[in-house]
Amino acid sequence: MVGMSPAELELLEQELAARLWAKRWGRWKPYPWQVPPPAIETLGWWLQLGGRGTGKTDGCARYMVAHVNGPPCDPRLKGGHRMAIIAPTQGDAVEACVNGPSGLKAHDPRVVLRTTAGGTFARWPSGAEAKLFGAHTPDDVERLRAGGNRCLVWMEEVAAQRRLKDAITHSEMGLRIGSNPHYIGSTTPKPRTEIIELTERSDVIVTKGRTRDAIHLPQEQRDKLIRRHAGTATEAQELDGELLKDIEGALWKRLVLDRTRVGAAPPLVRIVVAIDPAATDGDESDEMGIIVAGLGQAYIPDRNGFVRQHAYVLDDLSGRMSPEECMRKAAEAYHAWKADVVIAETNNGGDWIGTTLRQIDRTVNYDTVTATRGKATRAEPVAAVFSQNAAHIVTSLPELETQLVTWVPGQDSPDRLDAMVWALTALMLAPAGNSAAVA
Structure with missing residues (x-):
């Protein structure tokens, strides 16, 4: 490395990162519910519902990386893609969707996180980018309202977003880049009206995973969770990924x-x-x-x-x-x-x-x-x-x-x-x- 200029060091770093990305990419073995559908309608969804540890975030991160490295949605844009990631808070988007063990960097180490006057972005060497948003406060809603046009929106932990309805409304207004702008979503299901309505839409493709089938989790951990919550609504929702609606005997509806x-x-x-x-x-x-x-x-x-x-x-x-x-x-x-x-x-x-x-x-x-x-x-x-x-x-x-x-x-x-x-x-x-x- 001695004697190399800053420009040469940067080129070497990019080449090594590209090789590492290619090696990791080829090793990834998805669960059946992490395999994306062959086609998603314009403004439609691929929604992953799953129990804890079923790789929902992992599947969406992999999808976004594949999208970036696929055909450009708009060749006039640097990198061909402008995307968005919406999580319960912007911090959740950074921690889970970009930096976390199942985030974008785990699938493509070339991704860098940058915060500018215009917001926080995950960026690729090609110039493709994903802007990070939260859906928790009124200020978050205003940022989404002015969030710009996008070709793909990843909604992380959809059911946990406090202002989910607003997040969907304003992000949908900006899904205007390319011939097939659409959503991907990852969440443990919760009995929210918006989630129930999504699962009933004809343009939403739902895949489901159960904690008991998540073989990459230690068997002892899976067994302990299942024993602890057996026969409860927690098991059905948090481990089996079932979307509970109205529970017989519940005091609130x-x-x-x-x-x-x-x-x-x-x-x-x-x-x-x-x-x-x-x-x-x-x-x-x-x-x-x-x-x-x-x-x-x-x-x-x-x-x-x-x-x-x-x-x-x-x-x-x-x-x-x-x-x-x-x-x-x-x-x-x-x-x-x-x-x-x-x-x-x-x-x-x-x-x-x-x-x-x-x-x-x-x-x-x-x-x-x-x-x-x-x-x-x-x-x-x-x-x-x-x-x-x-x-x-x-x-x-x-x-x-x-x-x-x-x-x-x-x-x-x-x-x-x-x-x-x-x-x-x-x-x-x-x-x-x-x-x-x-x-």
Whole structure:
């Protein structure tokens, strides 16, 4: 390498990367459900539905690399292709779709990630590019609205995109390059109306994979997951890749959530941040439920004509995290939403919450709730408020909604659902001025 100019070094690096790409490309052995259909209609989809570890991202990354290295969609463009990748957040697009072990770089090491004034792009030496977008915030929607024309759109984890409807609408407007612009999609299925509608379209080709058939995952890992979730909705959805619609016995129905959904919250008179802790102090294997909800100022008739204040579920910040991170998120939400109180359920290992929250932020108004009744008994009145059109989810909260429409009383109730029940009980069903009475 000594004595080579920068230009010569760059040419050598490109040649070595090209050889490495060719070697990796020839070794790839797809699962049957990762094999793309022979043809996809203009503005149509190839949608991969699959359980965990079935290579959905891997299949879409491979498809995009093949697309780039195929015939140009527009010979006038440098590299012949302008594409888009839309994920739940732009960070997810970077981590999963480009840099991750199943992303574009794993299939073609010549891909580089560049951030400019115009956005973040995955680029090939030919000049072909894919612009990266999120679908989480109103700002993300505005970026999609001005996202430019594309020949291919990859939608990653479609069912987890909070503003999925807007993402589809605005990206479709830009699918105008070449003779056959279309979508590819990868997702674990969730019972969202948009996903159900996609699977019922004649121009959407669906392939499905199951975790139990993903032979590249260690057998012991597959067996353990299947044993742990056998016979549950989690097994059907998260492992077998089944699209669940309405579950018999579930307190919430998808159609009710859609009927009561609103695009934005009206003026609110009270806002709470509700926490449902993981079962064990410090156990990061379970999720911490953190839900923000508010009570509307106006008195509005419900489905029965009764005039009342309505509740609005504003945000879902739940996830697997340490106790300290959970309290930090709750405190940040308290200030960001100008909330009145943070409430937490403490009789399921949650005694640490108050201590940890005060260590992080002493300015947060904090109160506790104690469960003295069964989960179903607590949840049923909140589900009834939705059925009466007096509670609303603002935009969409995919993970929370999946828990709502798949949970059946008698099963362990999940974290997000529990946190939402605490929040709406405190806002609508507890005696005035006594949040601890929501037990």
